[in-house]
Amino acid sequence: MICISSLDGAGGDEVGRLVADRVGLRLINEEIVARAAREAGVASHVVADAEERKPLVARVLKQVLTGGPGGHAALGALHEGSHISGVAGSHSAQSDDFRGLIRTAIEETATECDCVIVAHAASVALSKRAGALRVLVTASPETRGARLAKANGIDERAADRLVEESDAGRADYLKRFYGLRAEPPTLYDLVVNTDRLSLEEAARLIAGTTASAP
Numbered sequence: 001m002i003c004i005s006s007l008d009g010a011g012g013d014e015v016g017r018l019v020a021d022r023v024g025l026r027l028i029n030e031e032i033v034a035r036a037a038r039e040a041g042v043a044s045h046v047v048a049d050a051e052e053r054k055p056l057v058a059r060v061l062k063q064v065l066t067g068g069p070g071g072h073a074a075l076g077a078l079h080e081g082s083h084i085s086g087v088a089g090s091h092s093a094q095s096d097d098f099r100g101l102i103r104t105a106i107e108e109t110a111t112e113c114d115c116v117i118v119a120h121a122a123s124v125a126l127s128k129r130a131g132a133l134r135v136l137v138t139a140s141p142e143t144r145g146a147r148l149a150k151a152n153g154i155d156e157r158a159a160d161r162l163v164e165e166s167d168a169g170r171a172d173y174l175k176r177f178y179g180l181r182a183e184p185p186t187l188y189d190l191v192v193n194t195d196r197l198s199l200e201e202a203a204r205l206i207a208g209t210t211a212s213a214p
Contacts, residue, residue, distance in 0.1 A: 001110055001114055001115065001117070001126065001129065001131055001132040001133065002019060002023070002025065002115075002116045002117070002132075002133045002135065002206065002210060003116075003117050003122040003123040003126055003132055003133070003134045003135065004016045004019065004116065004117070004118045004119075004122075004123075004135045004137060004206075005119065005121065005122070005123045005124075005134070005135065005136050005137070005188070006118070006119065006136070006137040006138070007137070007138050007139065007144060007166070007167065007170070008144065008148065008162070008163065008166035008170075009139065009143070009144025009145065009147045009148045009151075009162075009163060009166075010137045010138050010139040010143075010144055010194050011137060011139070011147070011194045011199045011202070012118060012119070012137040013029070013118055013119075014199050015137050015192075015194075015199050015202050015203050015206070016029070016116055016118035018199065018200060018202075018203030019116050019203045019206050019207055019210075020115075020116040022203060022204070022207035023116070023207050023210055025114055025115050025116050026113060026114075026115040026116070027115070027116050027118065028109055028115045028116065028117045028118070029117070029118045029119060029120075032102060032105045032106055032109065032117070032120050032122075039101050039104070039105070099177050102120055103125050103177075106120055106122050106125045106126065107125060107126070110122075110126055110129060110132070121173065121174065121177070121178065123135070123136070123187060123188060124174065124178050124180070124187065125178075127187070133189050133190065133206075133209065133210055134187065134188045134189045134190070135188060135189065135190045135191070135192065135206055136185070136187070136188040136190070136191045136192070137192055137194060137202060138191060138192070138193055138194070139193060139194045139195045140195050141160070141163050141164075143194070143195050144163050145159040145160045145162075145163050146159070148162050148163065170183075171183070189209075190205075190206065190209055192205060192206065
C-alpha cells in the first residue's frame with residue numbers, strides 16, 4: 001500500500017501514476033470519490049466538490065483568476081451577501097459528512113487490495129496501518145507556481161495566489177478533518193522534493209523504497 005500526498009503543483013498525480021506503473025499496483029484516485037458517492041447516493045461530482053480543500057469564497061476567486069465559466073457571476077452573487085452565512089454553514093456540514101464517507105472509502109479500499117492511493121489525505125487516514133508507505137511529494141512555491149501557471153494558462157501573479165490558496169485550504173482540511181494543527185514531515189515515511197528531482201526520478205525513488213522495505 002502506497003499513499004501519495006502532494007502539494008498542488010508539486011506533481012503528485014503524475015508521480016503516483018509513474019509509481020503504480022513501476023510497482024505493478026492499481027492506481028486509486030477518483031475511485032475513492034466514486035465509492036463515497038455511491039454510499040451517499042449522490043453523483044460523484046457532488047462529493048468531489050464537497051471534498052475541495054477550499055472555502056466557498058476561495059473557490060469562486062479561483063474561477064475568476066483562471067477565467068473559469070461563471071466566475072464573475074458567482075462573485076457578484078457573493079457580494080449580495082444576504083444568505084452567505086447560511087449557505088456556507090450548510091456547505092460545511094455537507095462537506096464534513098462526505099469527508100467521513102471518503103475516509104471510510106479509503107480504509108475499505110486499503111483492506112480490499114494493494115494499491116497506490118493518490119491524494120484524499122490517505123497518508124493520514126492510514127497512518128496506523130501496517131505495511132503502508134506514506135509519501136509526501138513537495139516543491140518550493142516558486143516551482144509550484146510556475147507549473148500551475150503553465151498548466152492553467154495564467155500569469156505568475158495569479159499562479160502565486162493559487163499556491164497560497166491551496167496551502168491554506170490544505171491546512172484547513174487537515175485541521176478540521178483530522179485535528180492536525182500542523183503537517184510535520186514525521187507524518188510521512190518519505191518526502192521527495194521535485195525542485196531537485198524530476199517526476200520520473202521521484203517515482204523511481206519511491207518504487208525503490210517499496211522494493212527494499214522489509
